Every structure is written in structure tokens, then in C-alpha cells.
Amino acid sequence: MPLNEFQKKFKDTMFQPLSKIEDTAPQFNGTFVQDHISVAERLKIYHNNVLGSLAKNILATYPMLEALVGENFLKPLAREFIIQNPPQSACLHYYGEGFDTFLKNHKATKNLPYLPDVAKMEWAMHKAYHAIDDRPLTGEDLSAIAPDVLPETSLTLRASVSFLSSPYPLEAIRKMCLGQSTDTPDMEKDHKTKLMIWRQDLEVNILPLGADEFTMLDNIVNQKTLGEALEKTLQSHPDFNIAEFLTKQINLETFLRI
Amino acid sequence: MNKKTLNTLLVGAVAAAALGASTAHAGPAEGHEKCYGVVKAGMNGCGSADGAHGCAGMATEDASGVEWVSVPEGLCEKLAGGSTEPMMEEKPMEEEH
């Protein structure tokens, strides 16, 4: 079998449930040596290495999910995710993105509707932890921008920054998972949670945001310019204080140096 | 708000921010919390990640496997109000470890 065809078939054999190995092993007749240990048994070693190591990675990335539902529940879900979404890079720091959407669409989590949002929060923390060391925009950088071009300027968030909103009490859930709190939050009401997660120097931080700050950040990401972002924010939050917002975000080092 | 007022507002805000940020001690705002207290393991390893040499599981692997537990077991029981209603009826996949 040519190398390319072999590698493709081997790859497909790995990204399938363990129960399929016996059925797919015969396609390697003539490729692998048959001896006292069957080809299927030998393929299972690789299958376990590939799916096992990737599942371990997913669980290491989502420790709160594990604390919430247990390893025995989460691991089969991780394997299913891996089979549907093999890593697209050899660097595994960024593997596991989209697990929240996978959970959302999975029938196993229908009674755990908050689980995808917890996954989203964990992904943001993980992403921030491994984000590149890019340079923050300083107050000096900002004041160097000529006033007449300021409204046309676009700001970009640094690689580590995420912000998310959820109806669930994500902070209370996080404290529970960390063993910092034994209080059971009220899951019935809408908590209107808004969080920013980012890294400053070496620390990954989490900070609750006001609705207006959240909207402004969202507009900065989605609008073309600072002027447009501000205008749109003021439409929904007329009392929004742009000076306070900029001072705070510069101090938190969330914008990328232009 | 017209464009001119908006721009004036923005220019003023930037001046305030530049001043505030340069005089204030740069650092996390009130109410922030650290997410991680320890160095997280690297994800890539020799055929494995932080250990994720899946082959660690090999020594204890059992082909019959652990069955999918249809009820999640963990802190979620508290959040679900102690409900242990089954989440799944069938096993989607067998366990390897």
C-alpha cells in the first residue's frame, strides 16, 4: 500500500470508536506482520494512545466540567468530540475549542443546560493562559494618536482576551468547582452574567463587567472604528462613561498595541 | 449625538485615560480574581501530553471497559437540585481505560 494511502487509512482507523477496530483491521492485511498478537490488538494500542491522550487533553483543559459531571461521564463525550473533530494542529494548546458547541448539541447534556457556558468560560481561561505575549496599548500610545483620526481608529483586543455573557451564575459555579464555596446558587433566575477573562503578565484573570462595558467591548470587536463603537454603545447605554472605560481597560492591558 | 460632540467626547476620554493610566498603578481592577494558582502542564508530550501518553492507561486497560455512566456524578447534582434523572438511555461508545 502506498505511504499516503496507508496513513490515511490508519488515521481513519484511529478516529473511530474502539468497537470498530476489529472490523477495520483486515484492510491492513498484507501491510502489517501477522504474528502471535493480532493486528487488531496492536492497532488497539495505537487507538488507545491517540484517543486516550487527546481525551486526557480535553479533560485537562476542562477541569470544571469534570468536577461538575465526573470523569466517567465526561470522557466518553470527549472521545466522541475527538472522533468528530480531530486536532488540526500539532500544537495541542489550542485543541478543544468548540467543545461547548458540541455539548450544547449533545442529548446527554439536555438536563445540564449550563454546561456549555461553563465550557465556554474554561476555554476562555485556557486560551488566555497559552496566548502569545503580545504588547499592550498604553495610555501614552493612545495619546499619541492625533485627535482628528481618533474616531477613525480601530482598537484590537490582545490575543488573551475573551468576554462572555450567560444567564447562569458562572462565577458561583466556578467557586464551587474550585472548592471555594459550598453555596448552591439559584439556577432558576437569569443571572445576566458578563465576564471578561484575560491574561496580564503571567496571571489569567476573571472580572465581572457592567452591561455597558460589555457592549462597548463587543462593539469595539464588531464595529470598524472607535467612533462607531462609541456611538452604538451610547444608543443602548446613554450613561456610558467612555473616559472611565478607557482608563480601566488601559490599566487592564486588554488592547493590542497599534 | 452628532459626530462632532461624539468626537469631542472621545478625545476628552483618551486624554483622561492617558493621564489616568499613566498615573495610576497599572494592575488588575477591583473585583478581579486569578484563574489559576499553579503552572498548568504543557499539552504536548512525547506521543503524549502532560502525560497524556494515553498509553499510561494501557497497563490498566480492560477491554470490557467501564460502561458509560448514564447519570453524571459530581457537583452538578447540587445544581440540578439533587436530581439524578438519567441523562442517556444507551451507551454511545465503550470506554477504553
Add this chain to the structure above:
Amino acid sequence: MADSTQKPNQPFSSDPPVLDHPVGLGLRAPHYKEILETKPEIGWFEVHPENYFGGGEHRHYLGKIREDYPLSLHAVGLSLGADQPVDEAHLRQFKELIDIYEPFMVSDHVSWSASGNAHLNDLLPLPYNQETLKRLKSNIEQTQDYFGRQIIVENPSTYIAFEGNEMPEYEFMNELAKVTGCGVLLDVNNIYVQSHNHGLDPYEYIDGVDKKSVFEIHLAGHTKKEIGDHSLLIDTHNQQVCDPVWDLYAYTIKQLDRPATLIEWDQDFPPFKTLMSEARQALAILDAHKEERHAAE
């Protein structure tokens, strides 16, 4: 590097060879702080570059540790044996680390881990034939050209053998070094594992290796998995080096000149002192051989 007749036999490009203390340890996150606090007496450290793509704590600690120790970058993600070119984005991020941390050694494996866009995160087996040799040659040359330096490649642990093998693994490694100018990273534990799994003689393997291509040795622990009446050894890197592997190591180094030797431990991490005691055992074997040689002269 394109002209393979100008074979560079000296891979140490940034640091002087670390031969005064040739034994190194795999550097893993749980030990960063202890290393910085205690400055252990060890020759050098080795890391997987893929864990330092991105930024934050990992790069911070690596930079600190690099101030005190020579470093080797041992990749797991180039997928040199894949029937496709090496990913340029991966090379670019890897090269950035080489430029920053100036490693004395750069290595990866004689294996594959990617097919198309899918990455399997494992060191997968290759048939030892002309087609594979050609593919590896092209990918190793692409890598060496990109880095502007020689790399060394490691013999893998495998759990399955190919009908299409045209030569033994050691001969394949010798041939690779010859046609690409790359060096060989000889993993003695992998040779032991291979020999058990495929019914070979590990000493014959060592004898067959072209010693002038060998620039580094790896040692690690493995796990035995029983399958019916038989067993396979799995390269788990989760325990101490076993006695037969120490014996094989002692045999190997007699044919080499105090080679850089690494103790790898990748999961079920022990206290750091356990790693240090493994390193001291390797050093003791190297020293014993040195004395034997002096006595003979």
C-alpha cells in the same frame, strides 16, 4: 544543507558541547519552580517546543531556566514521516523558539503524526523502505534548510511491524543520516521496547548503528501490557529506567564518546529528586566507562 556531501558532524551550534556533564533531564512544568529554587547539578534540559508555542508562564520559566542551563528542543509535531511536506506554520513557530532560546540540539522522530489536516498526537510507525526514505529525506531537508542547521532524529517505539520492510530499523536510520546529513538520537529504551515487541536482538541493533551519526541518547521507563499469553512493551515514560535498559545503555556508550544522555519522564511525575537519582545513575555509568578506558590506556 542542500548539498548532503558536506555533512556537518557537529550539531552543537550555540553552546559548547555539554560533555563535562553530559546528562540532562526532560524539563516538565511541575518541576519549574523547584529547579529555579535549587539549581540542581544537571548538565542540561530538554523540552518539547510545541509546549512553548504561545506565551505566558511556560516561556517565562523556560527563559529563566535557560539562563542557567543549556537547552535541547525535542519536537513531537513535525511529522517528518508523513507523506506531505512539513507544515510551514509549525516550522515558523519552532524557528522562533530556536532564535530565542538558542538550543544546542534540535530533534524530532522517525515517525509520522499527521495525515492531511488531522493530527494524531502520537509517534506512528513507518515501513522501512525506499518510498519512506525518500519522503523523510525531503522533509528532513526542508526542516534543516528552514532552520539553517542540522537536526537529529530519534528511533521510535512501535507496536506493529510492516510486511514491506526492506531493511532493519538501524540500517534505515543509518541511511537517513547518510542521505540528509541529519544526526541520530538513539533512544535506548525504544530499542529495548522494539526488540521485545518485534522479536529482535537489541544488542545486534546497537552494533548495527553507525556511531558517528549518534549525537544524543534517550533513556526512559516503559510499561508491560499482557495480551493473552504474550506481551507488548509500551513506551509510557512514567517510571524508572529498568535494569536491562541500563545494561543496554552501558553497552551502547562503550562505542561512543560520552554522549549527551537524557532521562525522559512524561507522566505520573515523581518528586524531582527521583529524576536526579536516575540522572546520577546515567552519569555513574558514563564515569565508570571513562575510568575503564583510562585504566586501559
